Amino acid sequence: xxxxxxxxxxxxxxxxxxxxxxxxxxxxxxxxxxxxxxxxxxxxxxxxxxxxxxxxxxxxxxxxxxxxxxxxxxxxxxxxxxxxxxxxxxxxxxxxxxxxxxxxxxxxxxxxxxxxxxxxxxxxxxxxxxxxxxxxxxxxxxxxxxxxxxxxxxxxxxxxxxxxxxxxxxxxxxxxxxxxxxxxxxxxxxxxxxxxxxxxxxxxxxxxxxxxxxxxxxxxxxxxxxxxxxxxxxxxxxxxxxxxxxxxxxxxxxxxxxxxxxxxxxxxxxxxxxxxxxxxxxxxxxxxxxxxxxxxxxxxxxxxxxxxxxxxxxxxxxxx
Amino acid sequence: xxxxxxxxxxxxxxxxxxxxxxxxxxxxxxxxxxxxxxxxxxxxxxxxxxxxxxxxxxxxxxxxxxxxxxxxxxxxxxxxxxxx
Numbered sequence: 154x155x156x157x158x159x160x161x162x163x164x165x166x167x168x169x170x171x172x173x174x175x176x177x178x179x180x181x182x183x184x185x186x187x188x189x190x191x192x193x194x195x196x197x198x199x200x201x202x203x204x205x206x207x208x209x210x211x212x213x214x215x216x217x218x219x220x221x222x223x224x225x226x227x228x229x230x231x232x233x234x235x236x237x238x239x240x241x242x243x244x245x246x247x248x249x250x251x252x253x254x255x256x257x258x259x260x261x262x263x264x265x266x267x268x269x270x271x272x273x274x275x276x277x278x279x280x281x282x283x284x285x286x287x288x289x290x291x292x293x294x295x296x297x298x299x300x301x302x303x304x305x306x307x308x309x310x311x312x313x314x315x316x317x318x319x320x321x322x323x324x325x326x327x328x329x330x331x332x333x334x335x336x337x338x339x340x341x342x343x344x345x346x347x348x349x350x351x352x353x354x355x356x357x358x359x360x361x362x363x364x365x366x367x368x369x370x371x372x373x374x375x376x377x378x379x380x381x382x383x384x385x386x387x388x389x390x391x392x393x394x395x396x397x398x399x400x401x402x403x404x405x406x407x408x409x410x411x412x413x414x415x416x417x418x419x420x421x422x423x424x425x426x427x428x429x430x431x432x433x434x435x436x437x438x439x440x441x442x443x444x445x446x447x448x449x450x451x452x453x454x455x456x457x458x459x460x461x462x463x464x465x466x467x468x469x470x471x472x473x
Numbered sequence: 474x475x476x477x478x479x480x481x482x483x484x485x486x487x488x489x490x491x492x493x494x495x496x497x498x499x500x501x502x503x504x505x506x507x508x509x510x511x512x513x514x515x516x517x518x519x520x521x522x523x524x525x526x527x528x529x530x531x532x533x534x535x536x537x538x539x540x541x542x543x544x545x546x547x548x549x550x551x552x553x554x555x556x557x
Binding site for chain 1: 480482485486489490492493495496504507508510511512514515518
């Protein structure tokens with residue numbers, strides 16, 4: 154009797170459901186959404202703005218929960234993701250799915266009510282794009298998965314902007330473009346030293362499908378496109394002197410790291426057979442893969458620095 | 474007549490269920506509070522916007538026809554300067 158009925162009950166804890174929201178990704182989403190919200194012209198009601206940010210965070214988390222529900226079996230095959238709640242068996246797939254759907258509906262409705270339905274619609278589009286289009290359709294079909302799928306992570310500043318003004322002008326889409334073009338070098342740098350995991354899981358990431366050499370070249374090409382776009386806000390009235398300094402200095406360093414990676418042999422050898430844990434898997438790499446790890450780590454720092462500069466310039470006396 | 478088969482939960486399962494129930498309750502209460510705050514705040518903003526719009530409309534009518542009696546002042550509305 155016990156065996157037959159065991160699947161009916163679960164020992165999932167609230168913390169496991171919180172982990173489904175991908176708190177780390179959520180923090181980056183919140184940060185970029187807040188930037189869009191602050192940089193947008195207008196003075197939103199602070200209380201409503203805070204609720205809007207909460208809605209965007211929960212919506213992004215809901216997309217993460219749906220992704221984990223759909224990818225549980227694949228996640229279990231990869232070192233970086235095998236500790237996730239569904240992959241590790243701490244949360245049932247259907248529970249994660251229901252959790253994601255409910256949070257999606259609530260966050261979109263509340264954002265629409267709080268601000269406007271353009272912002273609500275963009276949040277809904279982001280969730281569907283990430284959980285449906287990227288996870289279900291793109292991820293396993295094309296090595297360009299991360300390029301096209303990267304749009305999902307680029308929407309938050311547009312949502313933040315739309316929440317204040319009710320429209321999405323080109324300045325908001327410039328912020329979108331920065332994150333969109335940042336995603337391939339960032340993700341492929343990680344993939345260069347996790348290619349074994351992706352191959353095992355049957356995901357055609359660029360290093361698996363086209364090889365490390367081609368991936369390193371594409372990282373360099375994307376970086377050459379990305380850095381001028383990252384500097385562009387300084388010349389288009391969106392950023393000021395602080396932004397110009399940060400974007401140029403960081404951009405040159407980003408380019409140097411990408412160039413060094415292009416000339417390296419990162420990804421040519423299979424990645425470490427076993428790493429000690431999830432954290433170690435991200436940063437503990439072979440000596441020849443260090444250029445890839447360095448670019449991956451710096452890419453996060455650079456994106457944070459760019460958006461921080463935009464935020465800082467909104468402080469009184471530092472306006473763009 | 475046989476007794477129906479009920480699932481016998483272990484202590485760990487009961488504890489986990491209690492914690493999940495508390496989390497769901499807190500989440501629902503939080504959602505209700507948020508909806509309440511949003512409703513009240515939007516109501517307040519819309520009321521203020523309507524008052525301002527009414528005041529602006531009255532001021533326009535007043536400027537168009539000076540023979541009309543002066544409209545009663547609207548509470549909270551900006552005071553328009555008389556035409557010279």
